[in-house]
Amino acid sequence: MILKTVLCLVAIATVEANIPLAQILPVPQKAASTSSLHNHGPAPSESFPFQEHLNDDFTLYWNFNTTHITFEMVVKTNGWVGFGISPKGAMKSSDVIIAWVKDGQAHFADRHAEGHFLPAIDSSQDWTLVMAQETGQFTMLKVARPLETCDDQDVPIKPGTTRVIYAYSQTDPSSDDAIGYHGNTRGTKSILLLDPPTNEQHEEDLPADVKILEFTNRNVSVPSEDTTYHCTMWKLPDLGGKNHMIRYEPIIQVGHETLIHHMVLYYCSGTVSDGSFPTSDFNCYVNPPTLTYSCYNILVAWAIGGKVFNFPKNVGYPVGEANDPGIFMLETHYDNPRMRSDFVDSSGMRMYVTSQLRQHDAGIIMVGVNVDKYHIIPPYEESFLSQGICHESCLAEGLGGQEIHVFANFLHAHLLGSKLRTRHFRNGTELPPLQEDNNYDFDYQETRFLNEERVIKKGDSLVVECECDSTKRTGITYGGLSSREEMCESFMLYYPRTRMNFCGSRIIYKAEDQYAGRDMLDVFPTFDWTDPKVHQDFRQTIADSEYAQICYGNMLVFKTHLKVFPMPKIENPYKKQDVCPLS
Known part of the structure; x- marks a missing residue:
C-alpha cells in the first residue's frame, strides 16, 4: 500500500x-450504508445485530457471545437447506448442517463433508436446532453451536475471516440418506462472524453539520496492463476550521468491483501548494511529479471487499486546520489481469466530516515488510513465513515518549497470503496478537475493530507475519506492486495522533562464502527450488541475516532509519490457552 521509502523531503513554494x-x-439525515441488504422474505424470529445476504434467496442472521453462536437462515425454498463452515471455502473438510421441514415435521442433522458427495452424519451432534418452519415460499431455520466443539468432525469458529458455504433445493429429500444434488443453488462467502465490520454495527444519526466529501477518479481510461497505479490530486475545500473525519467508505463504479484492488488516500506534508503540481492525474510510480514525495502520508487505506468504516464515538481524524492535511492524493490500484482496454473508471473514496470535535485525534501507522525485491517467497512452499519488524528503537523515536491506543487494524497481503498476524512484544515477553486472521481472503479485506483497545508504548516492538502458500508457483515471488507480487502489511488506527507513519524492515541477506561479492538477489534465481535442501538452506539464510529498519514520519526521517539489527529473539512467546482437553 505505502509503496516507497520516503527519503526526500520537499519544501514547496506557493503558486x-x-x-x-x-x-x-x-447531506442526508442518515447516510446510506453501502452494505444494505435486500429486504426479501419474512423477518427473523428475533432482532439480530449482524446479517449478511449470501445471495438473492438466502439471508443469514447471527449473534454470539464468548462461548456460542446462533444463526438464523431465511431461505426462499420449501425444500432442504444446507449451511456450513469451511476451512477454504470448498465442500471438502467442511462442517455442515442440512435441514428441512416436511408435513410440519423438522428434519435436521450435524454433518461433515469429506468430498463432493453427501456429507456424513457426525457421531457427535454439536449443532442444535432451535427452530424450523416454513412461511409461504420460505424456510426459516435457527441453529446454535459452541464456537469450539472439540470435535474433529467440526470446524472451530474463531476471530478473523470465516468462509461459510450454503446450498438449497426446491424439493424435500425422501430420507436422510436420499438428499438430492443442489445444482447451481449453492455458494461460498467470506464473512467476519466474530469481529463484524463496523458497517454491521449499530449506527446513530450523523451530526447535523456533517459534510460529505468525495475524492474520485476523473473518468480514467484504465490502460490495458496487468497492474496500474493511478494517482489523482485533490484539494480540501475550506471547512471553516478544524473538523473530524468520523466515517469513510469506498465508491466503486458498478461493474468495477474486481478491477479496483485497493485505494489509499494520502495527504501531503509541509508547505505544499496545490499549484505546485504540473498535473493532477498521473501514474503513481512511473515518473511521478517529484513534488509528490511529500504526499505519502496515509489518511485512509481500503482494499477489495472492504465496506464502510465508522470511527469510535470518542475519536476522529483531524482535517481543516493549517497544520492538518490540505492537499490529498488518491492512489487507485487497478488489477486488470485480462488486460482489457475498455475500462473507464470514476471510483474513489467518500469522507464524512464534522465540526463537532471528538475527544481524541486519530492517526494511522503502517507496520510490515518494506515493499521491494528483497521480500522473497520461494516457490513450492505451503506455508512460508514473511516477517516485517517494527523495532523498539523506531517505535520509541516515533511515539516521542507517549503511549498510543490502537482501536482498529487492517491486515494486507496479496494472492499468496493465507495467515496474517500482528504480534506485540513488551520487555522480552509476547502479548496476545494485536490482530490475526488464519483464513485470510485476498478478496475480502476489512479494517477491523480490536476486541479491546491495545496500548503501545516506549519499549514495545511489533512483528507483522504473513504465511504464504506458493505451492502453485514455479518461480520466486518478489515484493512489489502487482497482485501477482507480494506485500505483508498491517495498518494500525490509533489515538492520540503522533508524527509517525511507517515502522518496518528490509532484510539484508547474509551471503555464504561461495557467493561473496555477489548480490544475493542475482543468486537466488539460480537455485533449484525443486530441491527440499535448497528451501532448508534458504530458511537458515534468513535466520542468519540482519534487517534494516525503515522508520519515518510526517516530513521526518527518524534517526533510527536504516539502522541494522539482528532478528529479535523471542524469549517468552505468547501461548494460547487450549480450550479442548487432551484426548
Whole structure:
C-alpha cells in the first residue's frame, strides 16, 4: 500500500492553484450504508445485530457471545437447506448442517463433508436446532453451536475471516440418506462472524453539520496492463476550521468491483501548494511529479471487499486546520489481469466530516515488510513465513515518549497470503496478537475493530507475519506492486495522533562464502527450488541475516532509519490457552 521509502523531503513554494477541490455533497439525515441488504422474505424470529445476504434467496442472521453462536437462515425454498463452515471455502473438510421441514415435521442433522458427495452424519451432534418452519415460499431455520466443539468432525469458529458455504433445493429429500444434488443453488462467502465490520454495527444519526466529501477518479481510461497505479490530486475545500473525519467508505463504479484492488488516500506534508503540481492525474510510480514525495502520508487505506468504516464515538481524524492535511492524493490500484482496454473508471473514496470535535485525534501507522525485491517467497512452499519488524528503537523515536491506543487494524497481503498476524512484544515477553486472521481472503479485506483497545508504548516492538502458500508457483515471488507480487502489511488506527507513519524492515541477506561479492538477489534465481535442501538452506539464510529498519514520519526521517539489527529473539512467546482437553 505505502509503496516507497520516503527519503526526500520537499519544501514547496506557493503558486497559483491548479488542483480541483474535493466535492461537497448534499447531506442526508442518515447516510446510506453501502452494505444494505435486500429486504426479501419474512423477518427473523428475533432482532439480530449482524446479517449478511449470501445471495438473492438466502439471508443469514447471527449473534454470539464468548462461548456460542446462533444463526438464523431465511431461505426462499420449501425444500432442504444446507449451511456450513469451511476451512477454504470448498465442500471438502467442511462442517455442515442440512435441514428441512416436511408435513410440519423438522428434519435436521450435524454433518461433515469429506468430498463432493453427501456429507456424513457426525457421531457427535454439536449443532442444535432451535427452530424450523416454513412461511409461504420460505424456510426459516435457527441453529446454535459452541464456537469450539472439540470435535474433529467440526470446524472451530474463531476471530478473523470465516468462509461459510450454503446450498438449497426446491424439493424435500425422501430420507436422510436420499438428499438430492443442489445444482447451481449453492455458494461460498467470506464473512467476519466474530469481529463484524463496523458497517454491521449499530449506527446513530450523523451530526447535523456533517459534510460529505468525495475524492474520485476523473473518468480514467484504465490502460490495458496487468497492474496500474493511478494517482489523482485533490484539494480540501475550506471547512471553516478544524473538523473530524468520523466515517469513510469506498465508491466503486458498478461493474468495477474486481478491477479496483485497493485505494489509499494520502495527504501531503509541509508547505505544499496545490499549484505546485504540473498535473493532477498521473501514474503513481512511473515518473511521478517529484513534488509528490511529500504526499505519502496515509489518511485512509481500503482494499477489495472492504465496506464502510465508522470511527469510535470518542475519536476522529483531524482535517481543516493549517497544520492538518490540505492537499490529498488518491492512489487507485487497478488489477486488470485480462488486460482489457475498455475500462473507464470514476471510483474513489467518500469522507464524512464534522465540526463537532471528538475527544481524541486519530492517526494511522503502517507496520510490515518494506515493499521491494528483497521480500522473497520461494516457490513450492505451503506455508512460508514473511516477517516485517517494527523495532523498539523506531517505535520509541516515533511515539516521542507517549503511549498510543490502537482501536482498529487492517491486515494486507496479496494472492499468496493465507495467515496474517500482528504480534506485540513488551520487555522480552509476547502479548496476545494485536490482530490475526488464519483464513485470510485476498478478496475480502476489512479494517477491523480490536476486541479491546491495545496500548503501545516506549519499549514495545511489533512483528507483522504473513504465511504464504506458493505451492502453485514455479518461480520466486518478489515484493512489489502487482497482485501477482507480494506485500505483508498491517495498518494500525490509533489515538492520540503522533508524527509517525511507517515502522518496518528490509532484510539484508547474509551471503555464504561461495557467493561473496555477489548480490544475493542475482543468486537466488539460480537455485533449484525443486530441491527440499535448497528451501532448508534458504530458511537458515534468513535466520542468519540482519534487517534494516525503515522508520519515518510526517516530513521526518527518524534517526533510527536504516539502522541494522539482528532478528529479535523471542524469549517468552505468547501461548494460547487450549480450550479442548487432551484426548
